[in-house]
Amino acid sequence: MSLTGDLFIASKRVQRDGAGFKAVAAATGAEIEPRFSVATVDDVATATAAAAAAFPIYAALPRERRAEFLEAIAEEIEALGDELVERAMVESGLPKARLTGERGRTAGQMRLFAKEIRLGEYLRARIDHAIPDRQPAPKPDLRLRMVPLGPVTVFGASNFPLAFSVAGGDTASALAAGCPVIVKGHSAHPGTAELVASAIVKAAERTGMPEGVFSLINGPGNSVGQALVTDPQIKAVGFTGSRGGGVALMKLAAARPVPIPVYAEMSSVNPVFLLPEALKARAEALGTAYVASVTMGAGQFCTNPGLVLAINGPDLERFLSAASAAMMGAPSQTMLTPGIHKAYESGVARLASASSITKLAEGLAPEGPTNGQGALFTMTGADFIADPGHAEEVFGATSLLVRCADLDELLKVVALLEGQLTATLHLDAGDHAVAQTLLPLLENLVGRILANGWPTGVEVTDAMVHGGPYPSTADGRSTSVGTLAIDRFLRPVSYQDLPEALLPAELRDGETIVPRRVDGKPTVA
Ligand SMILES: NC(=O)C1=CN([C@@H]2O[C@H](COP(=O)(O)OP(=O)(O)OC[C@H]3O[C@@H](n4cnc5c(N)ncnc54)[C@H](OP(=O)(O)O)[C@@H]3O)[C@@H](O)[C@H]2O)C=CC1
Numbered sequence: 111m112s113l114t115g116d117l118f119i120a121s122k123r124v125q126r127d128g129a130g131f132k133a134v135a136a137a138t139g140a141e142i143e144p145r146f147s148v149a150t151v152d153d154v155a156t157a158t159a160a161a162a163a164a165f166p167i168y169a170a171l172p173r174e175r176r177a178e179f180l181e182a183i184a185e186e187i188e189a190l191g192d193e194l195v196e197r198a199m200v201e202s203g204l205p206k207a208r209l210t211g212e213r214g215r216t217a218g219q220m221r222l223f224a225k226e227i228r229l230g231e232y233l234r235a236r237i238d239h240a241i242p243d244r245q246p247a248p249k250p251d252l253r254l255r256m257v258p259l260g261p262v263t264v265f266g267a268s269n270f271p272l273a274f275s276v277a278g279g280d281t282a283s284a285l286a287a288g289c290p291v292i293v294k295g296h297s298a299h300p301g302t303a304e305l306v307a308s309a310i311v312k313a314a315e316r317t318g319m320p321e322g323v324f325s326l327i328n329g330p331g332n333s334v335g336q337a338l339v340t341d342p343q344i345k346a347v348g349f350t351g352s353r354g355g356g357v358a359l360m361k362l363a364a365a366r367p368v369p370i371p372v373y374a375e376m377s378s379v380n381p382v383f384l385l386p387e388a389l390k391a392r393a394e395a396l397g398t399a400y401v402a403s404v405t406m407g408a409g410q411f412c413t414n415p416g417l418v419l420a421i422n423g424p425d426l427e428r429f430l431s432a433a434s435a436a437m438m439g440a441p442s443q444t445m446l447t448p449g450i451h452k453a454y455e456s457g458v459a460r461l462a463s464a465s466s467i468t469k470l471a472e473g474l475a476p477e478g479p480t481n482g483q484g485a486l487f488t489m490t491g492a493d494f495i496a497d498p499g500h501a502e503e504v505f506g507a508t509s510l511l512v513r514c515a516d517l518d519e520l521l522k523v524v525a526l527l528e529g530q531l532t533a534t535l536h537l538d539a540g541d542h543a544v545a546q547t548l549l550p551l552l553e554n555l556v557g558r559i560l561a562n563g564w565p566t567g568v569e570v571t572d573a574m575v576h577g578g579p580y581p582s583t584a585d586g587r588s589t590s591v592g593t594l595a596i597d598r599f600l601r602p603v604s605y606q607d608l609p610e611a612l613l614p615a616e617l618r619d620g621e622t623i624v625p626r627r628v629d630g631k632p633t634v635a
């Protein structure tokens with residue numbers, strides 16, 4: 111398919127005159143064809159009005175129809191073939207194997223949400239039958255289910271041009287919930303976005319969806335995104351990106367005459383704890399594996415292990431030697447955009463210039479103008495306690511190791527950390543007592559606790575939480591990966607004493623189409 115640079119407004123291709131913008135090859139910074147249209151204020155209004163018109167139709171479709179739509183999206187993305195991966199490679203600088211895997215994950219997420227809505231558990235159907243002769247007052251008949259919020263704006267993420275972008279997890283979960291989606295495309299990969307949008311539109315046509323169910327709007331420079339977030343037809347926002355961007359959108363959404371939720375996934379340094387017995391048993395192996403996780407994907411993961419905490423001693427020295435050796439052999443890698451590369455370099459310079467921080471090792475010299483060079487830094491627990499600001503995320507292949515004098519100091523460091531997506535414990539049986547001290551603190555701090563692994567690489571499953579307390583996300587009660595992500599785009603409605611004929615099928619007596627709780631007892635569909 112040749113790229114045209116079109117927008118997709120209510121599933122229709124639209125070209126706009128004006129300067130437009132071009133994608134930039136991540137590896138060289140050079141502009142690449144074609145020119146992409148920038149949406150006008152009217153385009154935003156047309157897309158949101160169409161989404162609002164589509165909402166009651168789309169939300170009322172049988173769950174099976176929506177499931178078929180999601181499965182058709184997966185098929186159409188796969189049918190794009192190599193062209194999709196090749197364009198994404200040029201725009202993002204990410205390697206073929208990674209993007210091929212991401213394409214599989216993107217299609218897999220669509221199919222997982224199709225399964226989820228067929229299962230129907232997400233509706234949380236509950237029935238409390240009436241007790242007309244209850245004393246002193248009769249008890250009414252009450253029935254509850256979850257309903258979709260309305261049109262959702264999704265901001266495509268730069269670092270996952272497929273799995274967190276146009277047809278990524280936010281789009282899959284919002285469409286599954288019954289919400290039309292308007293994507294604000296990321297200007298780092300507009301060609302990839304156009305290809306994926308064309309697949310969604312084909313799937314919508316094939317399965318008879320209302321046109322307003324999907325739009326893709328482009329426009330670098332914040333104004334298009336801001337117009338979408340403040341549009342009264344938009345009822346929720348999904349975002350993955352910088353803390354500055356996420357917080358700006360949260361503020362805009364909160365200041366609307368009718369505020370709406372923003373599910374922003376922002377910054378995280380994902381603390382890793384090297385507990386003493388694990389260090390004693392395998393310091394060298396841990397050091398090497400740590401650097402592999404720090405440098406994976408040029409470190410451009412929100413799950414990157416950006417902070418390591420350990421207690422001083424000879425085993426920690428063994429770990430540091432192995433990690434330093436691995437980092438010194440780590441090749442530089444192309445970063446996603448010249449801007450992200452520049453931000454990485456200034457983040458590394460900030461760490462390097464702090465008097466309390468020592469550079470342990472750096473990776474091989476950069477081979478290209480936008481290549482990020484890995485780096486490891488260290489500081490003492492006492493210095494960290496004096497200035498915990500050093501834990502701020504540096505997005506790229508760098509990490510800071512905090513050497514604590516003892517467990518008390520390590521616990522003081524933990525108490526100063528901000529909300530995080532993950533925390534990782536490297537432990538052996540002899541470390542369980544320390545782990546038991548840490549676990550309640552970590553449950554308050556993060557969304558996912560791992561043992562003896564590395565936080566990069568998030569499984570898409572029912573039991574996954576990819577979220578965490580602020581500022582790792584805007585709302586720590588939710589996840590953006592896994593089937594529970596659908597909850598972000600739903601709200602409960604209770605029906606009191608409604609005649610049976612007016613009730614949704616899932617809430618009628620005798621129905622067994624979804625799992626329900628009836629008069630306090632779970633039933634299975
Ligand atoms: N922790 C994480 O998961 C990630 C963190 N980052 C961090 O973000 C930095 C920049 O990366 P990038 O991906 O561009 O992230 P940004 O947060 O800068 O941008 C993400 C999207 O949000 C839009 N946006 C940003 N700020 C605003 C605003 N104030 N109003 C309206 N729209 C806005 C951007 O629009 P526009 O088209 O105008 O740019 C873009 O579409 C990285 O260097 C890194 O530090 C990035 C990706 C993931």
Ligand SMILES: O=C(O)CCC(=O)C(=O)O
Pocket residue numbers: 267269270274350375410411412413566567568569576
């Ligand atoms: O590692 C993953 O699969 C997800 C990471 C993520 O959400 C991110 O880096 O923005």
